[in-house]
Amino acid sequence: MNTHYKSILTLMLFASLSTLQLRGQGCVAIRHFSSCGGNNLSSNLLSAGEWQIGMNYRYFKSFRHFRGTHEEPDRVSNETEVINHAHAWDFSVNYSLSNRMYATAILPFVVNTRSSLYEHGREERNTTFSRGLADVRLGLGYWLFDPARSPKGNLALGLGVKLPTGDYNATDIFYNVGPEGTPQVRPVDQSIQPGDGGFGLTVDLQFFQQLSPTLFAYAGAFYLANPRETNGVRTFRETLSPILQNESIMSVPDQYGLRGGFSYNTPVPALSVSIGARYEAVPVEDLIGGSGGFRRPGEVLSLEPGLTLMNSRTTLSLSVPVAMLRNRPQSLTDLETEQATGQPRNGDAAFADYLINFSVAYRIAPDDAKAPAPFNLD
Incomplete structure (x- = not known):
């Protein structure tokens, strides 16, 4: 593979390393999600008939509480913070229908834990768990310019669907909350539910x-875009306070993200580095359909350094977005409560300091002995 071609593929990897994978670096974003473009764009620059298989691993620990942009450090100092540990694996298959059109299927799995006091009667800290298949994504993408004629720059548009394959009513044992303080089986918090229960439409x-x-x-x-308003799963938040009655059912919120930056091919063979910005959000209101039910809207702006190591077939990448701005705005249910009580209301959310993304991808040609490069950059 010539140097110029390797440079393009390296950039493509950084252009969608984790492809705007949105977990919100905390319990703001409701669940694991990646756009349908796949785990790296190099998979979309294949020749017709080529395949690429890949895996992306993601981890974060959220524990810093924010109301608006204001952090509440006392939650950590007095040990009342909520702590989420989230592990996610995306297994992707990409197929090039032509030099410009590509198809992607993403099979995601998650393992999550959530440690808190307030969900267990505020008497002792306990942990709830969730695990399993998350929401599967299928998509198609198209390069707007012929790669053979525009090897130094291009723009792709992708459309896809998110299927409600993940469990959105995963349960575990909650302590000190049943009759006379007994344990009770309840749905886990929506921040660690594997799915959201909605059929989604994506554009990237x-x-x-x-x-x-x-x-x-x-x-x-x-x-x-998640047109479904609520998924019917009870949050039990109304048991914490009567004023939270409007938050008793889980919402099915939209999500969105933006990334941008620069990638540099170092003098070290096969090694590239990048630096960029990353913005992720769960909006207060959805684009399509209703916006009722309980959600934690929020946004995270991060600085995202990364590096990539690749050869002719295999690509390894690592990025670590570091949160610079975290915001938990007032939700619709917060506003309803404020108007009903006459008292200011803005719920909080826990965020992480950083997110770890690691991915590996491997290209497969129909006939490796005869397969040409996707396009000639010489």
Whole structure:
């Protein structure tokens, strides 16, 4: 593989490393999600008939509580913080229908834990768990410009669906909350539910531009629209306070994200580094359908460094987005409660300091002995 081709593939990997994978770095984003473009854009630059298989692992620990942009450090100092540990694995298969059109299927799995006091009668800290298949995504993408004629820059548009395959009513044991303080089986918090119970529609954009022989600019964006308003799963928040009656059922919220930055091919063979910004959000109101039920809207702006190591077939990548701005805005249920009681109301949410993304991808040609490069950059 020539140097220029390797440079393009390296950029493509960074352009969608974790492809705007949205977990919100905390319990703001309700569940695991990736856009339908796959775990790296190099999979979308294959020749017709080529395949790429990949895996992306993601981890975070959320524990810092925010109301609006204000952090509440006393939650950590007095040990009342909620602590989420989230592990997610995306297994992806990408197929190039032509030099410009590609198809993607993503099979996600999650393992989550949530440690808290307030969900267990405020008497002792206990942990709830969830695990299993999350919401499967299927998608199609298309490069708007012919890669053979535009090897130094291109823009792709992707459309897809999110299927409600993940369990959105996963349960565990909650202590000190049943009759006379007995344990009780309840749905776990929506931040660790494997699925959301909604059929979603996705749109994503992916862009790159070569600025010099070793420097590239990249950008990406996606939006997940969830038309379903609520999924019927009880939160039990109304048992914490009568004023939370309007938060007794889980919402099925939208999600969206933006990324952009620069990638540089180092003098070290096969090694590239990148730096960029990453913005992720769960909106207060959905684009399509109602916005009722309980949700934790929020946004995270992160600085995202990364590195990639690749050869002709295999790509290894690591990125660690570090949160710079975290915001938990007033939700619709917060506003309803404020108007009903006349008292200010803005719920809180826990965020992580950083997120770890690690991915591996492998390209497979129909006939490795005869397969040409996706396009000639010489």
